[in-house]
Amino acid sequence: MKPLKIVAVSAGLSQPSSTRLLxxxxxxxxRRRLSEEREVEVRVIELxxxxxxVAKNMVTGFPGPVLREVIEAVTEADGLIAVTPIxxxxxxxxxxxxxxxxxxxxxxxxxxxxxxxxxTARHSLALEHxxxxxxxxxxxxxxxxxxxxxSEDWGGGGDAHTDGLAVRIDRAAGELADLLLRRPPxxxxxxxxxxFAEQLAALRS
Numbered sequence: 001m002k003p004l005k006i007v008a009v010s011a012g013l014s015q016p017s018s019t020r021l022l023x024x025x026x027x028x029x030x031r032r033r034l035s036e037e038r039e040v041e042v043r044v045i046e047l048x049x050x051x052x053x054v055a056k057n058m059v060t061g062f063p064g065p066v067l068r069e070v071i072e073a074v075t076e077a078d079g080l081i082a083v084t085p086i087x088x089x090x091x092x093x094x095x096x097x098x099x100x101x102x103x104x105x106x107x108x109x110x111x112x113x114x115x116x117x118x119x120t121a122r123h124s125l126a127l128e129h130x131x132x133x134x135x136x137x138x139x140x141x142x143x144x145x146x147x148x149x150x151s152e153d154w155g156g157g158g159d160a161h162t163d164g165l166a167v168r169i170d171r172a173a174g175e176l177a178d179l180l181l182r183r184p185p186x187x188x189x190x191x192x193x194x195x196f197a198e199q200l201a202a203l204r205s
Contacts, residue, residue, distance in 0.1 A: 004039070004180055012083075013092070013094070017048075018085075022116075022147065023044055030081070034181070080110055081112075086118035123148070143172060147172050
């Protein structure tokens with residue numbers, strides 16, 4: 001049986017980045033849950049390294065070789081983790097631009113765990129009014145639990161609360177793992193080539 005492929009996309013701009021840290025923790029928690037029953041391959045993609053490629057794709061309509069490979073990794077993954085910093089009560093422009101250059105049908109039916117980071121808990125609703133609607137529009141299967149991490153979640157015992165960051169990460173990872181284990185193996189559609197003569201005959205009838 002082929003390994004399950006998990007791809008985490010981080011739109012963090014700084015290094016180190018709390019957005020990347022959240023993506024790493026979500027990916028590791030999911031891998032840990034899945035590894036009890038399946039082999040798992042995890043890849044984390046940092047969009048900050050692809051900003052120029054994404055901008056060129058927006059202008060030309062064509063991805064370069066590096067961006068093309070990343071898009072293939074995202075669209076062929078069994079499960080996707082998508083994490084963005086929150087700017088002005090919404091996802092970052094780089095995060096939105098990356099998913100804008102992916103074909104609208106490429107994420108249909110794909111399990112997606114959404115997460116976000118920000119300076120204050122007041123921005124947590126951006127997960128529900130910005131990220132979730134975007135992935136629903138793309139017809140992805142968005143997990144019920146979305147994970148938001150504010151500045152205070154990273155220190156001062158934020159993980160120790162009954163609904164602290166660690167608890168929310170574990171809950172969301174469990175939902176993604178359970179869904180992936182229940183799904184049948186992904187198969188690529190096989191293109192059927194119809195001879196030109198048959199197409200003409202069908203048009204005449």
